[in-house]
Amino acid sequence: MKKVIILRYSEIYLKGTNRGYFEKMLINNIEKSLKGFQHEIHREMGRYLVEGFNEESLDEILDRLKKVFGVHTISVAARVETGVDQIFEACKEICRQSGSFKVFCHRADKSFELTSMELAAEIGGKLIEAFPQLTVDLRNPSFTINIDIRENKTSLVFGEYIKGADGMPVGTAGKGLLLLSGGIDSPVAGHMIARRGMTVDCIHFHSYPYTNLQAKEKVIELAHVLNSYTGKMNLYIVSVTAIQEAIHKNCSPDYMVTLLRRFMMRIAERIAKREKINCIITGESLGQVASQTIEGMNSSQNAFESSIVVLRPLCGFDKDEIIERAKAIGTYDISIQPYEDCCTVFLPRHPVIRPAIEDVKAEESKLPVDELIAGAMKTLETIKL
Ligand code: ATP
Numbered sequence: 373m374k375k376v377i378i379l380r381y382s383e384i385y386l387k388g389t390n391r392g393y394f395e396k397m398l399i400n401n402i403e404k405s406l407k408g409f410q411h412e413i414h415r416e417m418g419r420y421l422v423e424g425f426n427e428e429s430l431d432e433i434l435d436r437l438k439k440v441f442g443v444h445t446i447s448v449a450a451r452v453e454t455g456v457d458q459i460f461e462a463c464k465e466i467c468r469q470s471g472s473f474k475v476f477c478h479r480a481d482k483s484f485e486l487t488s489m490e491l492a493a494e495i496g497g498k499l500i501e502a503f504p505q506l507t508v509d510l511r512n513p514s515f516t517i518n519i520d521i522r523e524n525k526t527s528l529v530f531g532e533y534i535k536g537a538d539g540m541p542v543g544t545a546g547k548g549l550l551l552l553s554g555g556i557d558s559p560v561a562g563h564m565i566a567r568r569g570m571t572v573d574c575i576h577f578h579s580y581p582y583t584n585l586q587a588k589e590k591v592i593e594l595a596h597v598l599n600s601y602t603g604k605m606n607l608y609i610v611s612v613t614a615i616q617e618a619i620h621k622n623c624s625p626d627y628m629v630t631l632l633r634r635f636m637m638r639i640a641e642r643i644a645k646r647e648k649i650n651c652i653i654t655g656e657s658l659g660q661v662a663s664q665t666i667e668g669m670n671s672s673q674n675a676f677e678s679s680i681v682v683l684r685p686l687c688g689f690d691k692d693e694i695i696e697r698a699k700a701i702g703t704y705d706i707s708i709q710p711y712e713d714c715c716t717v718f719l720p721r722h723p724v725i726r727p728a729i730e731d732v733k734a735e736e737s738k739l740p741v742d743e744l745i746a747g748a749m750k751t752l753e754t755i756k757l
């Protein structure tokens with residue numbers, strides 16, 4: 373019995389003129405995710421069939437497919453020649469030995485001798501004969517066996533609907549630049565936005581030699597995990613060491629975080645403009661730490677030259693919810709490795725919590741802002757994942 377993977381996408385997005393575009397992006401992303409695995413993909417209405425793969429790699433292939441945004445559900449089916457005996461053998465193989473069940477049949481091939489109802493009844497009866505502990509429950513069964521009689525004289529038999537990543541195919545909603553720290557929040561923020569179809573590039577700021585090289589490795593590792601959902605990514609790495617030193621030397625220590633944030637935003641804005649990126653994404657959550665007040669967010673927004681949009685998808689989440697998501701997407705264990713982020717270098721004892729914009733600007737006027745940004749841009753390193 374040959375195995376086939378059925379991928380279904382949500383019908384909602386198929387309405388209107390975008391359908392072809394959506395489908396093309398989705399299939400491209402599925403292809404990309406299966407790079408390195410032998411396979412063929414066939415398209416049918418509302419779904420794709422992945423076939424011709426090495427069945428020993430099935431679990432790895434499923435792990436990849438579960439990360440493709442736009443896929444609603446996944447099933448692993450057996451493909452058999454259409455015939456009651458062959459279909460029954462496949463059903464028997466996936467059938468549990470006890471519990472309540474039903475057989476659901478869909479018949480695309482109307483020339484098959486039995487109707488859907490007749491075949492379901494026939495197979496159901498044979499399964500009960502084979503496993504007398506089974507009971508039929510058409511309303512609320514504990515499991516369902518699905519039979520799909522295709523037009524090409526073969527049938528697909530499957531049990532489970534595995535939950536896909538849902539969302540929209542990456543590439544259908546523009547491009548964002550994620551400020552990726554080594555913390556728990558920013559990777560989750562990037563994942564959430566990518567799930568809405570946005571291509572995500574990342575920028576990380578470090579303060580080497582105040583922070584060590586392991587901190588950078590950790591961020592690269594986080595970017596790799598995010599990239600396993602998005603398929604392609606640029607990771608920009610910029611040193612803010614000179615900027616932090618200049619703030620430390622010239623400004624009130626309480627403004628370190630506020631001022632540094634403004635520099636990060638400006639540098640991100642420059643790179644976004646150069647790379648034709650439409651928005652900036654951060655992992656800020658309202659009120660989570662002292663610097664993440666609405667005044668703090670206004671202060672960093674105010675640093676931009678353009679009207680670039682900042683997306684802060686975690687704003688309304690509690691830390692517990694963010695941690696749960698970080699675990700689910702596979703970034704949590706990396707994020708909790710104890711390497712220092714640049715923000716902790718020169719950390720003030722009493723950071724300003726509600727910075728007034730005039731005070732921020734007064735502190736900032738003590739710095740050669742353009743020169744510091746130009747210097748930081750010279751340290752830019754680009755890693756293509
Ligand atoms: P995270 O867990 O994402 O680090 P956090 O709760 O620790 O968030 P902050 O450290 O105040 O919060 O950072 C807020 C946001 O600013 C981060 O989510 C991230 O988007 C951005 N950010 C902070 N530090 C850096 C950095 N070194 N490089 C890039 N972005 C950063």
Ligand code: MG
Binds near residue numbers: 553554713
């Ligand atoms: Mg942080």
